[in-house]
Amino acid sequence: MKAFLSLSRALMVSNFRDRTWLFFTVLFPLMFLLLFGVLFKGGTAAHSTVLQVGPVRVLDSMTPAERAQLGRSLTVKRDDDLADALRRVRDGTDDGALQQSGSGQLLLHFSAGDQTRAATVQALVNAVVQQANQNATGRPPAWSLTTAQVEDRSTKPIQYLTPGLLGWAIATSGTFSAALTLVAWRRKRILRRLRLAPVGLAGVIAAPTAVTLLVALVQTAVFLAVATLPYYGLRLTGDWWLAVPLVLSGSLCFMSIGLLAGSFAKTENAAQSAAQLIVLPMAFLSGAFFPLDFAPGWVRGIAQVMPLHHLATAMQDVLSRGKGVDAALPTIGGLLAVAVVLCAVSLRLFRWDDA
Amino acid sequence: MTGDDNAAITADGLRKRYGAVQAVDGVSLSVRRGEFFGLLGPNGAGKTTTLEILEGLREPDEGTATLLGERPWPRNPRLLPRIGVQLQASAFFERLTAREQLATFASLYGVGLRRAEEMLARVGLTEFAGTQAEKLSGGQAQRLSIACALVHEPELVFLDEPTTGLDPQARRNLWDLLREINADGRTVVLTTHYLDEAEILCDRVAVMDHGRLLRTGAPAALIRELDAPTRISVPSGALSADEARTRLGKAVEVADDGVSLVLATRSPAPVLALLGERGALHGLEVRGGTLEDVFLHLTGRAFRE
Incomplete structure (x- = not known):
């Protein structure tokens, strides 16, 4: 146990002093999340903002409940300076400016610069006015519409980007660390030296494993912290803590892949290339960077045998689709099964020495 | 198991073959506790494989090895804390x-x-304690790797070419350290390419080639056994080569390269008497055989590898 701890500490210190390692395992995937998150953000914005200029009774007389209901699609801000409000509408900062002219007249200023936004804001304000008219008659409406949201099958970018990129980050650090650590240790004769010390093979393999698991948890924490920032707007639902066992089993699975690659590779460079050849295509074919909804059937077929695909999908389920244990368990089981099989093969191939 | 409690190492008939190469071909040796033992031989002689078998890194095809009364193979956790192995200086964790x-x-x-x-402190690295291993000089790195091999106070220490690549100062410095280690009562097994080093440090050496031990013994005994001629040299001019030849006869080989007059003989007394008579003893140098002569005599002068 002491040997395991001191080896883990040595490896940890050695890793953290390696700027390249820090960059590629922590910063690089995070940069992708920050960048893709910004790039794909605009796609689903269906929210309008309207500036209220002066008193507008329709808006002022709303109950807090009505106001909250409205807030889902329309934000109302006060700006009593008409000239300023018009300028903001003109340059596209806000979608419309609403003022009351006379007792029953409302005037909505909008810009035709963006057709969609113009139509949306007009429809929204019109709905508010119609509602107010209906209320003014004092009679219950002849027809009323209630809406019921179905399970949202379409994925918002941040919903697939977070688990996909996180999965990719974990796959990279897991595969690389397992492949590289053992090859480097073998090449530098540290394995030989360890063999001459009273340390078991279990301790020697457990140390890089523990370090990689710890790194995976840190990556997860950082990713979730960034993705749930209001700017990116990932909402964690339900049993999102299931991401932790998912990440750990995924990390073990990718380490076993790296371990296998490391058993064959003779040099660090070869190990690095092998790991890259495994991880990068897997990331693309697993839909880590973009959803596979529109990919050809054969790509989706291949994705089915990619551990990363299952990890990313299961994480999406537990992080943002409100699913629970039954969505995560089969994936955890599958990932661990792959890890056990590949580890067993790697242990058979394990060499303390080059020769 | 051998019953000899005094033996740090006993090897009996070790053999190891790699494909067509018989790397170790019947090596038997014994090293006493507290002894400083050198294993010498040209590249490819089988030193490394012999050491690896003794250290328990390889299984011999034939024969047995016993270290401190324990078998090194298969990996023996009872033995490991009692032995220390210094590998090349590069066996360090990166960036530590x-x-x-x-x-x-x-x-x-x-x-x-x-x-x-x-x-x-013992290896003199206290002031470099905060330096990453990659940034240590060759001598410092060797001292660190020896420190790593000794930190658990092993009874038996294996040192594999510890002074290779060091400058003369660093070598002398390391010799002092190795002597101290041995003086503590530890058994030291050393391989080296520097025969002067082996001659100075080792109580006994074994010369090995083609997987076999050719000769084992104290360096001085091996040198005497070789019966090499004594080489006596004085600055040129004190005595002419021709005169030396006529006065000393066939038993003395005479050569003058313009700098030194060199007289090689197995009976140095008449030579020294002649030089004394001529008052030519200023700058006199007398050299007997060296371990290097023994080594070359045993292993030949052909290039290896």
């Missing part, structure tokens, strides 16, 4: 400082940090 390397190895053996500090 000298102190961290030693502390890591110390805790692998369940040894406290204080002992690691002491060891660092």
Whole structure:
């Protein structure tokens, strides 16, 4: 146990002093999340903002409940300076400016610069006015519409980007660390030296494993912290803590892949290339960077045998689709099964020495 | 098991073959406790494989090895804490400082940090404790790797070419350290390409080639056994080569390269008498055989590898 701890500490210190390692395992995937998150953000914005200029009774007389209901699609801000409000509408900062002219007249200023936004804001304000008219008659409406949201099958970018990129980050650090650590240790004769010390093979393999698991948890924490920032707007639902066992089993699975690659590779460079050849295509074919909804059937077929695909999908389920244990368990089981099989093969191939 | 409690190492008929190469071909040797033992031989002689079998890194095809009364193969956790092995200087964890390397190895053996500090001071690296191993000089790195091999106070120490690539100062410096280690009562097994080093440090050496031990014994005994001619040299001019030849006869080989007059003989007395008579003893140098002569005599002069 002491040997395991001191080896883990040595490896940890050695890793953290390696700027390249820090960059590629922590910063690089995070940069992708920050960048893709910004790039794909605009796609689903269906929210309008309207500036209220002066008193507008329709808006002022709303109950807090009505106001909250409205807030889902329309934000109302006060700006009593008409000239300023018009300028903001003109340059596209806000979608419309609403003022009351006379007792029953409302005037909505909008810009035709963006057709969609113009139509949306007009429809929204019109709905508010119609509602107010209906209320003014004092009679219950002849027809009323209630809406019921179905399970949202379409994925918002941040919903697939977070688990996909996180999965990719974990796959990279897991595969690389397992492949590289053992090859480097073998090449530098540290394995030989360890063999001459009273340390078991279990301790020697457990140390890089523990370090990689710890790194995976840190990556997860950082990713979730960034993705749930209001700017990116990932909402964690339900049993999102299931991401932790998912990440750990995924990390073990990718380490076993790296371990296998490391058993064959003779040099660090070869190990690095092998790991890259495994991880990068897997990331693309697993839909880590973009959803596979529109990919050809054969790509989706291949994705089915990619551990990363299952990890990313299961994480999406537990992080943002409100699913629970039954969505995560089969994936955890599958990932661990792959890890056990590949580890067993790697242990058979394990060499303390080059020769 | 051998019953000899006094033996640090007993090897009996070790053989190891790699494909067509018989790397070790019937090596038997014994090293007493507290002895400083040198294993010498040209590249490819089988030294490394012999050491690896003794250290328990390889299984011999035939024969048995016993270290401190224990079998090294298969990997023997009872034996491991009692032996220390210094590998090449590169067997360090990347980007760890000298102190961290030693502390890591110390805790692998369940040894406290204080002992690691002491060891660092012992090899003179205290002021480089915070330097990463990659940035140490060759001599410092060798001293660190020896410290890593000694941190758990092993009874038996294997050192594999510890002075290769060091400058003369660093070599002398390391010799002092190796002597101290041996003076502590530890058995030291050393391989080296420097025969002067072996001659100075080792109580006994074994010369090995083609997988076999050719000769084992104290360096001085091996040199005497060789019966090499004594080489006597004086500055040129004190005595002419022709005169030396006529006065000393066929028993003396005479050569003058313009700098020194060199007289090689197995009976140096008449030569020294002649030189004394001529008052030519100023700048006199007398050299007997060296371990290098023994080595070349035993292994030949052909290039290896």
